[in-house]
Amino acid sequence: MKVIKKILQMQKVADEARCAGRKVGFVPTMGYLHKGHLSLIRQARQLSELVVVSIFVNPTQFGPHEDYQNYPRDLSRDAKLLRQVGCDILFLPSVEEMYPQGYCSYVDVENLTQLLCGASRPSHFRGVATVVTKLFNIVKPHLAVFGQKDAQQAFVIRRMVTDLNQDLEIVVAPTIREPDGLAMSSRNEYLTPQERADALVLYQALKWAHEQIVEGQRNIEYLVQGMTKMIQNKKTAQIDYISFVDTEKLHSLKRLEGEVLIALAVKFGRARLIDNLLIKV
Amino acid sequence: MKVIKKILQMQKVADEARCAGRKVGFVPTMGYLHKGHLSLIRQARQLSELVVVSIFVNPTQFGPHEDYQNYPRDLSRDAKLLRQVGCDILFLPSVEEMYPQGYCSYVDVENLTQLLCGASRPSHFRGVATVVTKLFNIVKPHLAVFGQKDAQQAFVIRRMVTDLNQDLEIVVAPTIREPDGLAMSSRNEYLTPQERADALVLYQALKWAHEQIVEGQRNIEYLVQGMTKMIQNKKTAQIDYISFVDTEKLHSLKRLEGEVLIALAVKFGRARLIDNLLIKV
Numbered sequence: 211m212k213v214i215k216k217i218l219q220m221q222k223v224a225d226e227a228r229c230a231g232r233k234v235g236f237v238p239t240m241g242y243l244h245k246g247h248l249s250l251i252r253q254a255r256q257l258s259e260l261v262v263v264s265i266f267v268n269p270t271q272f273g274p275h276e277d278y279q280n281y282p283r284d285l286s287r288d289a290k291l292l293r294q295v296g297c298d299i300l301f302l303p304s305v306e307e308m309y310p311q312g313y314c315s316y317v318d319v320e321n322l323t324q325l326l327c328g329a330s331r332p333s334h335f336r337g338v339a340t341v342v343t344k345l346f347n348i349v350k351p352h353l354a355v356f357g358q359k360d361a362q363q364a365f366v367i368r369r370m371v372t373d374l375n376q377d378l379e380i381v382v383a384p385t386i387r388e389p390d391g392l393a394m395s396s397r398n399e400y401l402t403p404q405e406r407a408d409a410l411v412l413y414q415a416l417k418w419a420h421e422q423i424v425e426g427q428r429n430i431e432y433l434v435q436g437m438t439k440m441i442q443n444k445k446t447a448q449i450d451y452i453s454f455v456d457t458e459k460l461h462s463l464k465r466l467e468g469e470v471l472i473a474l475a476v477k478f479g480r481a482r483l484i485d486n487l488l489i490k491v
Numbered sequence: 492m493k494v495i496k497k498i499l500q501m502q503k504v505a506d507e508a509r510c511a512g513r514k515v516g517f518v519p520t521m522g523y524l525h526k527g528h529l530s531l532i533r534q535a536r537q538l539s540e541l542v543v544v545s546i547f548v549n550p551t552q553f554g555p556h557e558d559y560q561n562y563p564r565d566l567s568r569d570a571k572l573l574r575q576v577g578c579d580i581l582f583l584p585s586v587e588e589m590y591p592q593g594y595c596s597y598v599d600v601e602n603l604t605q606l607l608c609g610a611s612r613p614s615h616f617r618g619v620a621t622v623v624t625k626l627f628n629i630v631k632p633h634l635a636v637f638g639q640k641d642a643q644q645a646f647v648i649r650r651m652v653t654d655l656n657q658d659l660e661i662v663v664a665p666t667i668r669e670p671d672g673l674a675m676s677s678r679n680e681y682l683t684p685q686e687r688a689d690a691l692v693l694y695q696a697l698k699w700a701h702e703q704i705v706e707g708q709r710n711i712e713y714l715v716q717g718m719t720k721m722i723q724n725k726k727t728a729q730i731d732y733i734s735f736v737d738t739e740k741l742h743s744l745k746r747l748e749g750e751v752l753i754a755l756a757v758k759f760g761r762a763r764l765i766d767n768l769l770i771k772v
Contacts, residue, residue, distance in 0.1 A: 221658050230512040310741070314602040315620070315654035321595040339596070340655075347656040374621075375628040377502050453642035458593070 211293050213300045217308075217348050220301050224262075224350035234379075236351035238342060242266035242282040243291050246386040246394035250355040253383045255296045262349050263292055264301040264401060266308065270316075271337030277480065282399045301349060308344065316340045319366045319373070322460050326362050326473055327484065330450050335366050342367055346376050353379040357386075359393050360375040361471055361486045385485070387413065393485045400481035408444035409478050412485045415440045415452075419472055420487055428466045428491075430454050443477060450475035450482065457488070466491045492574050494581045498589075498629050501582050505631035513537040517632035517659075518624060522546035523563040527667040527675035529576050533638040534664045535664055536577045542711075543630050545582040546574055547589065551597075552618030556726045558761070563680045582630060589625065598623045600654070603741050607643050607763065611731050616647050623648055627657050634660040640667075640674050640751055642767045646741060666766070668694065674766045681762035689725035690759050693766045696733075697720045700753055701768055707748045709772075711735050722757060731756035731763065738769070747772045 214220045227234050234259025237250045254261045267289060272278035284392075285302075316336050323335035346354070356364045363376055364382045371380055386394045391413035392406075401409060415437040422433055434452050441447050455462055457469040473486040495501045508515050516539025518531045535542045545567060553559035566583075573581055596619050603609075604616035627635070636643045644665045652661055667675045672694035673687075682690060696718040703714060715733050722728050736743055738750040754767040 217656055221656075225509075225658075228506075310653075312602075312650075313654050315598065315651045317598055317655075319596045321593075344654075344656045347658060350658075361638065369593075370596045371592050372591075373625075374598075375498055375502075375625045377506075377628060377631075409663045 211289070211297050211300055213289075213302055215302050215304065215307070216304060217367070220262075220299075220348050221350065224348070227260045228350060228352075232345070233353070234258060234260045234262060234349065234351040236262045236264070236349045236354040237287060238264045238266070238345050238354065240267045240281065240357075240396065241288050242284055242396040242399070243288045244394045244396060244398075245388075246357055246359060248291060248295050249386050250291070250357055250383050251295045251297055253254065253381060254353070254355045256356075256380065257353055258351075260298050261296060262299045262301055262351065263297045264303075264345055264349065265418055266301075266303055266341070266345075268337060268341040269305060269306075270340060271289045271331065271334050273331055276331070277397075277400075282392055282396055301345075303348075307490070308341070316417075317343045317370060317374070319370050320367050322362065322369055325455055325460050325462075326451060326455070327475055328362070330475070335363070338363055339366060339370050343374070344374070346371075346378060351378050353381055355383055357384075358382050358488065359385040359395070359485065361488065365457070391417075393483070395481060395483060397481045401478055404482065405446045405478035408446045409476075409481075409483060411441050411444050411447065412474060412476060412483060416474070416485060416487045420489055423466065423489065423491060430463060430466060437474070441474075446478045448477040450477060492570070492578050492581055494570075494583055496585065496588070497582050498584060498611060501543075501580075501629050502631065504580065505629070505658055508541045509631060509633075512633070513541045515541045515543060515630065517543045517545070517630045517631040517635040518544045519547070519626050519635065519637075521548045522569050523560065523565055523677040523680070524569045524572050525667075525675045525677060525679075527640060529572060530667050531638055531664050532573070532576045534576055535634070538634055538636075538662065539632075539667045541576060541579050543580045543582055543632065544578045545584075545626055545630065547582075547584055547622070547626075549589075549618060550586060551590070551621060552615050554612055554614065555731065557612070558681075559677075563677055564690060582626075584629075589622070598624045598651060598655070600651045601740040603643065603647050603650055606741055606743075607732060607734055607736070607755055609643070611756070616644070619644055620651050622649060624651070624655070626656070627652075627659060634661050634662055636662045636664055638667075639663050639665050639769065640676070640766065642754055642769065643741060646738070672698075674764070676760045676764060678764060682759055683727075686759035686762065687729045688725045690757075690762075690764055692722050692725050692728065693712070693755060693764060697753055697755070697766060697768045701770055704747065704770065704772060711744060711747060718755070722755075727759050729758040731758060
């Protein structure tokens with residue numbers, strides 16, 4: 211595995227690969243890799259000939275009181291995992307390389323970024339859209355793989371790629387879970403044993419709602435109330451949102467029909483966790 | 492000359508040219524070409540092997556009460572001129588092709604777009620940065636040529652290209668003027684004979700300020716007042732701004748030193764005209 215830290219070198223290597231007819235697959239990450247990331251990289255490995263993974267803890271997607279400084283980092287473990295899973299190039303830029311003095315350009319995806327996580331993290335998706343645009347311009351991939359766990363992020367990126375004519379395919383890979391159902395996340399690291407046990411309720415609540423719908427329940431208010439009760443039952447849980455939204459504009463649904471995203475964000479101590487289910491009604 | 496109307500076809504042709512080792516030069520325009528545009532295209536012709544010119548009157552860079560509907564258009568004359576000057580590909584997308592339903596992604600270059608023309612045209616540069624980003628992603632050029640006449644636009648594009656790691660070179664070509672000094676612009680078309688005569692004062696005022704500086708004048712207030720008097724002397728002129736700014740942040744200067752951009756915008760009837768001089772003090 212080759213490690214590239216400089217933008218110009220990465221662009222040069224990408225150009226060479228493209229012109230040699232090699233399909234470039236890309237997985238952008240913030241590091242502290244878990245099985246969720248590894249499944250994205252395996253997917254990129256299957257779909258492409260040159261696999262590039264970036265590790266960059268992007269400051270502009272963290273709010274002023276969020277966990278940028280404390281976000282977990284372990285580069286040597288990450289590098290080992292990347293080698294095991296068949297990554298060809300690790301792109302590892304510094305903050306100064308990515309945001310030089312005088313930096314002032316941003317990408318906004320307006321309609322999809324005000325709701326759900328955008329409501330409590332107002333500049334988060336602007337930071338994500340901007341850094342992903344930069345990374346696409348640097349890595350020049352034919353395809354990039356994102357996780358379904360960050361459902362809203364995947365929608366925002368898809369919309370941005372379409373709107374700005376970024377010439378690549380976005381692949382969304384399924385959420386990977388711990389054996390007991392908790393969605394994999396680097397932020398699970400923050401959980402105390404009690405919070406870790408309580409956090410199981412997220413997937414349980416999603417599954418309960420899904421089962422109810424399969425059994426014919428169509429009352430969204432009833433489902434949200436049921437999920438709220440289940441989650442509030444856990445002492446360490448603080449609900450940010452529980453939403454049933456359409457999969458085009460991510461607007462709250464009045465009726466359960468078609469493709470439905472059930473999404474939630476809940477705080478457990480220092481960890482703000484998200485999870486979701488994408489279902490067909 | 493080949494005419495391409497579809498984004499996917501343009502991207503394919505661009506990829507093929509790049510991988511065949513042909514340098515792609517690009518000149519984005521809104522059509523109604525004049526000698527200023529043609530000089531940009533000649534410059535692209537000299538610097539590259541495949542010259543792409545786009546004609547697209549971009550609705551998102553016009554304000555609600557501006558001249559989008561009435562912006563002059565003459566495609567058959569434009570096509571003839573493009574052939575004469577050695578354009579290889581005319582990229583000619585429709586508004587629907589560029590802004591499909593649900594479009595909601597925009598590029599903002601924050602620090603450079605609030606002042607000068609940005610003050611009276613608040614969403615103009617957002618529209619410009621967005622459409623130029625799209626066109627760069629579609630045409631995939633090695634270099635793009637912009638005119639010094641639109642000085643602020645050139646600064647904004649340069650900053651955006653650096654910030655977002657768009658992998659191309661920006662070339663800025665000198666302003667082309669009518670024999671009597673008026674800067675070439677598609678909007679000169681709007682001028683009545685009286686306004687056309689009055690509009691000469693723009694370049695005269697710029698030259699007067701430059702001469703004063705060469706002779707040792709360093710008082711910006713004195714220079715602005717002198718230029719204001721010259722322009723206000725013309726009945727049909729309505730000044731938007733006259734500014735002396737630095738060439739990094741486009742901020743108003745307190746002292747005349749280093750690289751200085753003297754920029755102005757003045758309305759003559761329906762036509763809002765801009766002009767500038769870039770000087771070293």
